[in-house]
Amino acid sequence: QKEVEQDPGPLSVPEGAIVSLNCTYSNSAFQYFMWYRQYSRKGPELLMYTYSSGNKEDGRFTAQVDKSSKYISLFIRDSQPSDSATYLCAMSGNSGGSNYKLTFGKGTLLTVNP
Amino acid sequence: GAGVSQSPSNKVTEKGKDVELRCDPISGHTALYWYRQSLGQGLEFLIYFQGNSAPDKSGLPSDRFSAERTGGSVSTLTIQRTQQEDSAVYLCASSPDRGNTIYFGEGSWLTVV
Numbered sequence: 001q002k003e004v005e006q007d008p009g010p011l012s013v014p015e016g017a018i019v020s021l022n023c024t025y026s027n028s029a030f031q032y033f034m035w036y037r038q039y040s041r042k043g044p045e046l047l048m049y050t051y052s053s054g055n056k057e058d059g060r061f062t063a064q065v066d067k068s069s070k071y072i073s074l075f076i077r078d079s080q081p082s083d084s085a086t087y088l089c090a091m092s093g094n095s096g097g098s099n100y101k102l103t104f105g106k107g108t109l110l111t112v113n114p
Numbered sequence: 115g116a117g118v119s120q121s122p123s124n125k126v127t128e129k130g131k132d133v134e135l136r137c138d139p140i141s142g143h144t145a146l147y148w149y150r151q152s153l154g155q156g157l158e159f160l161i162y163f164q165g166n167s168a169p170d171k172s173g174l175p176s177d178r179f180s181a182e183r184t185g186g187s188v189s190t191l192t193i194q195r196t197q198q199e200d201s202a203v204y205l206c207a208s209s210p211d212r213g214n215t216i217y218f219g220e221g222s223w224l225t226v227v
Contacts (some may be wrong), residue, residue, distance in 0.1 A: 043205055043218040106156040
C-alpha cells in the first residue's frame, strides 16, 4: 500500500461546479497537510497548508483533514477554467524531526469547462 | 526574483554524460530541498539542506547523484553518467526553516537520449 493514495482522475466539470479532491494516507505520524496546484510544465504552487485535523478556508478553497479516518479533502467552489490543473496533496510528520520531508500523492488532473 | 529560480529549464543530454542543475532559493530561506517528478511516479524527495549541510540525503537514488550548497544559498544537483531512467523534472524548493511551508521552483526538465 502506498503511503498516500490519490485518484489520478482525470476529473472534468462544468464552470461553476463544486469540485471535491481527496487523498487517503496510511502513516499516522503525518501531521502537516498541504495542497499544491501544478499547471502544465510549471512547478507546484502551494494552495493550502493545514496542521492536524480540522478545516481551513481561503477564498473559494476549503481544506479538510480527518486524521481519525486518514482522509484529506480540498473543495473548490464556483470552479473556473483557470482552476484547470493537476492538484497534488502532500503531507509530512514529526517522527524523528522529519517534518520537512513531504510525501506526495500522484495528483488529480482537473479540467473546468467553460 | 521573489521565487525559487532553477536553471537550465530544459536540458537534453546524451546517455553517459554528466549534468549539473542549479537552484537559487528564495532569499533568506535556510532550508533547501530537491525533489524529482517522473511520469507516473509523482514527486519524490531527494535531499534536504539546512544551511550548507545535508542532514538527509536518503532520497538520492544512486551514487551517481550528488548535491551541494554553498554560502547557504545556491545549490547544485549533479548527475554523473546519466541514464535514460534519469529523465524527469528536477524540482528545487526552499522554506524559511525546516518544516515551514515549502515553495517550489519551476523545475529543470531533463531528457536523457
